[in-house]
Amino acid sequence: MTRVHRPKDPTELSAAEWVRQQLIDDIVAGRLLPGEKLCEVKIAARLGCSRTPVREAFRHLGALGLAHFEKNRGGNVVRLERAIMLELFEALAEVSAACAGLAVARGEASRWTLAEREWSHAAVPAGTGSENDLFSILFNICGNRLLSEAGATIRCRLLPYWRLMGKAAEEWPVHGEAGQAEAIRAMVAGNGRAARRHMRAFVLMARDQALRSLPQSILP
Amino acid sequence: MTRVHRPKDPTELSAAEWVRQQLIDDIVAGRLLPGEKLCEVKIAARLGCSRTPVREAFRHLGALGLAHFEKNRGGNVVRLERAIMLELFEALAEVSAACAGLAVARGEASRWTLAEREWSHAAVPAGTGSENDLFSILFNICGNRLLSEAGATIRCRLLPYWRLMGKAAEEWPVHGEAGQAEAIRAMVAGNGRAARRHMRAFVLMARDQALRSLPQSILP
DNA sequence: CATGCTGAGATTGTATACAGCAAGCACTTT
DNA sequence: AAAGTGCTTGCTGTATACAATCTCAGCATG
Helix, strand or coil, rough: CCCCCCCCCCCCCHHHHHHHHHHHHHHHCCCCCCCCCCHHHHHHHHHCCCCCHHHHHHHHHHCCCCEECCCEEEECCCCCCHHHHHHHHHHHHHHHHHHHHHHCCCCCHHHHHHHHHHHHHHHCCCCCCCCCCCHHHCCCCCCHHHHHHHHHHHHHHHHHHHHHHHHHHHHHHCHHHEEEEEHHHHHCCCCCCHHHHHHHHHHHHHHHHHHHHCCCCCCC | CCCCCCCCCCCCHHHHHHHHHHHHHHHHHHHCCCCEEEEEEHHHHHHHHHHHHHHHHHHHHHHHHCCEEEECCCCEEECCHHHHHHHHHHHHHHHHHHHHHHHHHHHHHHHHHHHHHHHHHCCCCCCCCCCCHHHHHHHHHCCCCHHHCCCCHHHHHHHHHHHHHHCCCCHHHCCCCCHHHHHHHHHCCCCCCHHHHHHHHHHHHHHHHHHHCCCHHHHH
């Protein structure tokens, strides 16, 4: 239990925001394991602050679905379950498809996607950090903040499963370059219906890939 | 022998939960007006508790998108804006369509929808309180908690706009019984693609209705 | 008159104190 | 031995104290 201290004031984050980001990183990176108990005083001691910011961060984690809390009984990091993973993939497929359809409908797709996609192809897609992967571009051009935020949250919740497969979080939408290509082609061509269909199929393909590489013994 | 667990008393809310519910009600009912300043100490005094539960409730409101907070600068109830309303309707249309499609895909639609719909028809659809309106049923049978929670949140954020139109929150999906009927018919018939299309069209029709009845002078 | 400084008041951010709930353990009772 | 009882301990829920920061009126200065 190495004590981590907040940097003096580089980005003007409040303690609560810093703790929140720290805990999110710990969860998606696997430093806080699924099912692990989250104790306010211990986390506060480890991060060198009082309980108050930790509480605030806990509530945020709960709202994001990364942890689960009960009244007077503390909380735990969410456990990884097959059924939840399926729901996450399913929801991501729907949201992504909707974003693709909306992007086409508002005519943004043909302009943006092509250029940015070439660029990202050269720069290697990245997951959470960079903003050049397929999903980030999609969420940016869809023009609906609610859908894009929902999608980003879902993708964040999927990262622990991705890690469980032994893959780095950065190479998240990696399989099926072909599937991606089809969706992008449809978007650029302005075919909304095809874009939705291909986008959904692409994510569901990733789901099936995840299912195959996570046997019952690893993911209950 | 068998341990008898004390029945979890659902009426015993923690102070934070109570404050949160109170503030949500105040916002959607219009007792807290859009743009109104939210001061921790004043709310705490009005509700007879300390700042701590109020803070917690504030963060929850922020996560739900019902209020907006800035570091060291307090917060305000979200202002009603045309563009936001359009995004909300758009997102609700997409999420509802996705739920309809999923419900059909998993075969739940034909069994549930028919019966429950008859029932709700008799009992008069209700908004937030009851669980018998079209959206609640849809979110229940879609089988994906992420999508249904997203949809419920969006619908909650739409209620202030609905109130601005002079309609009670309870009669929310009211227009276009015809539109609803078409969507439900497609779901019962097991036609997922048609269910998606009709569901989306129904919500977008509600959006257009709202646009027409809210001139620039009322909703900037 | 415009502009910039300053200090008081207001408000949020954080720490800490205290009370209450919950689970575990030893002890008693049957 | 099984079940009940009260204590102990650890943790959370809430209140309150203190620190940091913002706002804005008032004044000095060009």
